[in-house]
Amino acid sequence: MSALFPRTEVGGMSLPRMLIGTNWFLGWSHTGAAADEGIRERFSDPRDLWPVISVFLEAGIDAIMAPISTTPFAEQAIDYAEQKAGRKIIRIDTPGINVDDSPEGRRDAETAIRHSAEIGSDFCLIHHTSVERLINKNEEAIPRLPDYLAMIRDAGMRPGLSAHMPEVVVYSDRNGYDVETYIQIFNCMGFLMQVEVESVARIIHGAKHPVMTIKPMAAGRCTPYVGLTFSYSAIRPCDMVTVGTSTPMEAAEDIEIALAALGGRFPDLEARSSPFMQSVLGHKTDKSKG
Numbered sequence: 001m002s003a004l005f006p007r008t009e010v011g012g013m014s015l016p017r018m019l020i021g022t023n024w025f026l027g028w029s030h031t032g033a034a035a036d037e038g039i040r041e042r043f044s045d046p047r048d049l050w051p052v053i054s055v056f057l058e059a060g061i062d063a064i065m066a067p068i069s070t071t072p073f074a075e076q077a078i079d080y081a082e083q084k085a086g087r088k089i090i091r092i093d094t095p096g097i098n099v100d101d102s103p104e105g106r107r108d109a110e111t112a113i114r115h116s117a118e119i120g121s122d123f124c125l126i127h128h129t130s131v132e133r134l135i136n137k138n139e140e141a142i143p144r145l146p147d148y149l150a151m152i153r154d155a156g157m158r159p160g161l162s163a164h165m166p167e168v169v170v171y172s173d174r175n176g177y178d179v180e181t182y183i184q185i186f187n188c189m190g191f192l193m194q195v196e197v198e199s200v201a202r203i204i205h206g207a208k209h210p211v212m213t214i215k216p217m218a219a220g221r222c223t224p225y226v227g228l229t230f231s232y233s234a235i236r237p238c239d240m241v242t243v244g245t246s247t248p249m250e251a252a253e254d255i256e257i258a259l260a261a262l263g264g265r266f267p268d269l270e271a272r273s274s275p276f277m278q279s280v281l282g283h284k285t286d287k288s289k290g
Contacts, residue, residue, distance in 0.1 A: 026039070031219065050080060055255070057089075078091065093119075093124050095124065110151055124152045158181070166199065179209060191221055
C-alpha cells in the first residue's frame with residue numbers, strides 16, 4: 001500500500017479523509033448481543049487493536065473517533081498504538097456530557113470536558129445523545145449549547161457536534177455556533193438516518209463546516225464497495241468517512257476501495273469466494289484462448 005490517503009483541514013488541523021471508526025473494536029455491532037460479544041472476544045485486550053490500526057497508519061490514516069474519554073479500553077488501545085507507532089494519533093472524542101440546567105450539571109459537564117483534554121483529545125464532539133436533549137425545534141435553535149462549546153475551547157480542543165438528528169447541523173449553522181465540524185450518519189441505505197438519503201446529502205453539501213460521516217456500510221448491511229463508493233461520490237472534498245473494521249485485511253480492502261473511488265477507478269481486489277463460483281465471476285479470462 002504505497003499511496004497515502006488524501007487529507008482535508010478541520011479547525012486548522014490536517015485530517016485524513018478516512019477516519020478510523022471504533023464500533024467494531026468496542027462491541028457496538030448494531031446487530032445484536034451475539035455480534036457484540038463476538039467483537040469483545042476478538043478485541044479483549046487493548047493491544048489487540050494494534051494490528052488493525054497499524055494498517056490505517058501505514059496509509060496515512062492517523063485519526064480515530066470514539067467516546068475515548070468515557071471508554072478506558074479505547075484510551076488504552078490508542079495509547080498502546082501510539083507507543084508502537086512512535087507517533088501521535090489524532091483523537092476525536094465523542095463524550096456524552098451532563099446538560100442539566102443546574103450548577104451540578106454544569107460542573108459535571110466541565111469535569112467531563114476537562115478530562116477529554118487531559119487524555120490528549122484534539123477534537124471534542126459532544127455526543128448526539130447530549131446534544132439532542134438541548135434542541136428546540138420550535139425556535140430552530142440549540143439553547144445553552146454555546147456554554148458547552150466555550151468549555152471545549154477553553155480546554156484547548158476543537159469543538160464539534162455529533163448529529164444523528166440532521167437538524168443539529170442546520171440549527172448550528174443557522175445560529176452561528178462555534179463549531180469546527182459535525183458528525184453525521186450517512187449511507188446509501190438510509191440506515192439510522194431520520195430523513196431520506198437525498199435530504200441528508202443536501203444538508204452535508206450545505207454545511208458551513210467539514211462533515212465527518214459515519215456508518216458508510218450501514219453497520220454491515222451493504223458491502224464496502226457499495227458503501228464506500230457511494231459515500232465518497234456523494235460528499236464534498238472537505239468531508240470525511242469514518243470506517244470501522246475487524247481485521248487488518250478488511251482495513252486494507254476498505255482503504256483500497258476508498259482510494260479507487262476517489263481516483264475514479266475500479267479497486268484492485270480479490271474476487272469473492274463461493275462453493276460454486278461461475279468462472280466469469282471468479283477468474284480472470286484467458287484472452288489468449290479462442
